[in-house]
Amino acid sequence: MVVRAEYLCAKIKQLVNEQVVPGVSFAFITPECTIQDYYGANSWQPSVTPLKADQLYDLASLTKVLGTTTLLLHLIEQGQLQWKSKVADFLPYFQDSRVTITHLMTHTSGIRGYIPHRDQLSAPQLLRALQQLPVTDEFEQVVRYTDTGPILAGLIIEQLYQKPVQTVIAQQILQPLKLPMATFKPDPDLCVVTNRRAGYWLKGQVHDPKAWQLGPHCGSSGLFASVADLLxxxxxxxxxxxxxxxxxxxxxxxxxxxxxTKKQLGRSFGWDLRLNCVRQAVLYHTGFTGNFWLIDKQRQRALIVLSNRVHPLVQNQRFFLERDAIVDLFLQ
Known part of the structure; x- marks a missing residue:
């Protein structure tokens, strides 16, 4: 087991050695041991800066599973929501009575459509436009991964709590679990650098465009955390x-x-699914900025990898090939 753990860690560090990403922070859990480490640089541009232990990463879509998904499960467990609660019962501008919370969180709602001048809309305008997108004939037939479902789910959470969804996540998830550094309002000096926007490097400011627009009302992205938090x-x-x-x-x-999903399309509630070497389900999710996370409860194993693969350029296709190879190695 020690040899295999060392091999997996070496494979992760190879992302840095081959300049696929500037740096990486990761944790690997097995029944025998827990390994936590970091390697590489914080940034390459405008200058090379060192990566430090427990620096905060823009989690991007890992916000969906750590925050919004867990909060919805809490509401279901408390009887305030049901698996088949209808979206239209909570959101006044949403008209299709077929779509449920589970459709949103398995990405099988069929909601699709173009929002004109999306980036120029205010937060209330964007939230209303998302509620008015049509449900297509992909309903229940296709997994179409988008951030629309978790954003709408976040609005339902806001209806129940009468607070911004990110405030509720902080109060109901981050604080009870005593995550040491996770926050929606990070200190930039503690964060890794991601990409450029409007001529300056993002550091402690969310990379996702919709999360930038929606601020505390975004349930799909916006959380910053260290590898220690996810551990x-x-x-x-x-x-x-x-x-x-x-x-x-x-x-x-x-x-x-x-x-x-009704057609066994490979999605859990909020999470993606993979199969381990003995064909047991493993929870999996990724984040656009360069993060991925696997939890294998049956074998008591997990892998957390955080990076800023969008630095300095978003177009980093090699990362995805290397990521998939690491995921396959973990599943074996």
């Missing part, structure tokens, strides 16, 4: 640690390791 969350998810007031119970976590 705490993962160990709790695996049942390895206890917390006094957990957001959800272990029975709810166990329930996630199955396909939630």
């Amino acid at each position: 705490v969350f993962t160990q709790w998810f695996l049942g390895q640690t206890k917390t006094i007031h957990p957001p959800i119970q272990q029975t709810m976590i166990d329930y996630l390791f199955q396909d939630f």
